[in-house]
Amino acid sequence: MHRDSLFYQLFAQLPQTLFDLLGIDTPPGYRFDSVELKQTAFRIDGVFVPPDPSGTVYFCEVQFQRDNTFYQRFFSEIFLYLRLHDGTFSDWQAVVIYPDRQAEQETFQAYQLLVNSDRLHRVYLNELGSLEALPLSLALMQLTVLPEAEMATAARFLAERTRTEAVPRPEVIMELITTIVLYKFTKLSREEVLRMLGFTTEELKRTRFYQEVYAEAREEGRQEGRLEGRQEGREEGLQEGLQQGLQQGEAAIVLRQLRRRFGSVPSDLEERIRQLSPHQIEALAEALLDFTDLGAVSAWLNRSS
Structure with a gap:
């Protein structure tokens, strides 16, 4: 599954997802981007930039495979970004999204203070809770880590939630659900996936x-x-x-x-x-x-x- 691309789409289309993860109200005016620090060829998966210098910049990284140099690289990227953009915000926070605890770096003594500080938030998708209780943005994240045997039922449930709940931009959520399922079921056409999600012919024609x-x-x-x-x-x-x-x-x-x-x-x-x-x-x-x-x-x- 091309998760970097998938999570980029999710954050770009639904930037409130990050703040749902942090359990805070979505502040207005934030701009999301994926940033390359060209001097070192570093790339940060996602940077949520505040609308004015008094705000907090949020760094987000999606890490689905164990990398025992991850925190070394991640904090290097963060501090280089802070140096290059000095004066454009007043504070910073970082979020790392893991599928589960097994994907996290095993040892990080040199970075223990930063990892355990209140600046870093570690999210384990398999521990977020039930799809029924989660906001749709977080349920979409959890959908990416479900086993194939559960995904079809879960995707249909989320599609039905999108139809029946008063959610912003339901067409974007439907498109993201379809994309996630396509990544998992690579042999299905988009039309077949839409059928699997319970779309009627008339709904298909409106997609x-x-x-x-x-x-x-x-x-x-x-x-x-x-x-x-x-x-x-x-x-x-x-x-x-x-x-x-x-x-x-x-x-x-x-x-x-x-x-x-x-x-x-x-x-x-x-x-x-x-x-x-x-x-x-x-x-x-x-x-x-x-x-x-x-x-x-x-x-x-x-x-x-």
Whole structure:
């Protein structure tokens, strides 16, 4: 699982997550970033910068594998950052996120005072509590460390919480849930994951994923159609040729989507689809998510003829 990227998305989209971990109200105006200290090629996973110099800067690191030099590197990064940005904040705090206690560095005598100080907060995701009791931002974090056997049920539960609770930016939370599950179930398509999470066809059509795929398909169809139209059109019939080309281009996109889902498409079924009107092709493209096999496609064509 590409956890660095995943946690970057989580903090960038829901910066209140860090303050939920610390059990404090989210202060306004904080900006999140991942910072590279170029002089040494150090990189801090996350820096939460206060809006004014009187605030506290928060450093956050996600550490899922044991590294017995971690605290040496982490505190070096922090103090270098403090030196380079002197005067831009009044205090600092650090948070390290571990999946469990076994992932933490074993010995750190030279840094004992800092590790045990109130400046460093160590979080163990498997000890956060139940998904039912956690804020959604923290439940998303815990979802990343669940075993595969539990993840599908937990993800569906969080998706349902997102639908029924008054949460800010529910579309962002749904997208993050989907991304986490995709990282775990690498052989599933995004559409299959959304189905697994209990999305209805209408909900699927409202997702960013569906809208982007459909918009891309439409644009590819237009481009393919324009090419065919230019090749077939003559001066007196150019407009008609362009229209026919657009129609054939969109039909080709629908056929490609069917092949991706069900394999080869019989020639007679392909011919029926190519004969559809532009309005019918658009309706078929929107109905694709309802089909479970090519027989359902044939049934839809029979109803639409």
